Amino acid sequence: MGIVSDRVRVISTCVIERLRHGLPTVEGPLDHEVLFILDGVGRFQFAPLIIRKVFRSLEAPMGTIVYDWQFGLTGEIWTDLMWLRRNRLMAARLARQIVRFRRDHPTTSIHVFGYSGGAGVAVMACEHLRGRRLIDTLLLAAPALSPTYNLAPALGAVERCYALISPKDRWLLGTGTTIFGTIDRCCAPAAGMMGFRIPRESSRRDRESYSRIQEVHWTPELKRDGPSGGHIGWMSERFMRKHLLPLLSGKPLVEARPVAAEPTAPISVEPASQG
Numbered sequence: 456m457g458i459v460s461d462r463v464r465v466i467s468t469c470v471i472e473r474l475r476h477g478l479p480t481v482e483g484p485l486d487h488e489v490l491f492i493l494d495g496v497g498r499f500q501f502a503p504l505i506i507r508k509v510f511r512s513l514e515a516p517m518g519t520i521v522y523d524w525q526f527g528l529t530g531e532i533w534t535d536l537m538w539l540r541r542n543r544l545m546a547a548r549l550a551r552q553i554v555r556f557r558r559d560h561p562t563t564s565i566h567v568f569g570y571s572g573g574a575g576v577a578v579m580a581c582e583h584l585r586g587r588r589l590i591d592t593l594l595l596a597a598p599a600l601s602p603t604y605n606l607a608p609a610l611g612a613v614e615r616c617y618a619l620i621s622p623k624d625r626w627l628l629g630t631g632t633t634i635f636g637t638i639d640r641c642c643a644p645a646a647g648m649m650g651f652r653i654p655r656e657s658s659r660r661d662r663e664s665y666s667r668i669q670e671v672h673w674t675p676e677l678k679r680d681g682p683s684g685g686h687i688g689w690m691s692e693r694f695m696r697k698h699l700l701p702l703l704s705g706k707p708l709v710e711a712r713p714v715a716a717e718p719t720a721p722i723s724v725e726p727a728s729q730g
Contacts, residue, residue: 457683458623465690469504482507483518488564490519490703491553495571495599496535496638498525501690502570502596509695517566517703520556522549524576535572536599537727539640546579553580557589566592566703567613571627571647571686574598574618575638581609588612592703596689597624597647599638603654603717604646607661610668615705621673623684624648636727647686652717669711671702677709 478500492503503521510517524545526534535542553565567590569577574595581593586608593609593616610616628645637645650672653665673684680698681691688694701708 457678458685458688461681461683461685461688461691464692465501465505465687468508468692469499469501472504472508473500476507476511478503478521480523481518481520483510484516485518485560485563488517488566488703489556489560490517490566490568491522491549491577492519493522493524493549493567493569493573493577495573495597496525497532498523498527498529498535501687502568502573505690505692505695506568506699509692509699513696513700515700517700522552524549524573533635536635536638537640539638542576542638543579546576547583549576549580550583553584553589554587564591565589566594568594568596569598570596570690572599572638574647575600578604578606578609581612584612586611588614590614592616592705594699594702595619595647597621597628597645597686598651599628599632599645599647600651601637601639601641601643602646602649602652604637604639604641604651605654605657605661606651606668606714607657607664610664613667616668617702617707617711618646618651618668618670619673619689620647620650620670621682621684621686621688622648623673624686627686640727642727651714653714655717665714668714669707670714671707671709671711 590613593613595618628648632645681693682688
């Protein structure tokens with residue numbers, strides 16, 4: 456019931472927030488810190504609506520920019536999930552937008568938040584920055600990427616990265632991605648459920664890049680802060696109010712652990728159909 460109640464609370468909060476404040480692309484001051492927000496597949500926009508409500512209540516001096524990478528109408532989840540070619544194109548456009556923003560705002564700290572499928576697009580955008588370290592914090596919530604996706608090229612563009620992982624996210628990031636594929640088109644449980652793994656064939660330089668990422672794993676103790684462990688639970692307003700700003704500043708209030716190496720027996724992944 457906790458996972459169901461998470462969904463009800465998040466959806467109701469988002470509906471009220473959208474009715475009251477809408478969803479402009481840019482909101483808040485951009486001269487100190489800015490957060491680019493990428494929601495998951497289907498354009499439901501849970502992440503930007505919840506985050507903006509939290510920032511407003513905290514009077515956080517951080518601007519937000521919603522990056523609308525999704526295709527089609529709200530609820531069109533399959534195209535967003537499966538059209539890899541388009542997702543890579545949208546990631547390249549985000550990278551160019553970040554480069555332009557840095558040129559226009561040379562002293563502003565840049566953070567990127569990606570939720571679910573949006574986490575995959577955020578990672579691909581960081582890859583397009585080609586090692587230019589323009590991003591202070593990359594925060595991946597319930598990432599719908601395969602566990603052994605090589606994060607090293609993306610991590611070269613960030614100062615630090617956190618991934619929010621829950622082993623209870625078995626329906627969408629377990630069964631769902633095993634049947635329909637992850638955002639990088641592998642049929643396997645996603646990293647948002649399993650955690651990332653440093654690929655066995657990684658070079659020494661790639662392995663060093665993984666020192667910039669840490670994972671926050673859901674535990675029953677976190678339930679008191681809102682999330683019950685399901686896919687949408689990380690978008691809990693209570694969790695975001697307490698933990699988002701500390702994570703973005705590199706000072707998490709909960710245990711953050713390094714990414715483990717891929718086991719000797721590789722995690723089984725099957726290539727999925729690609730758009």
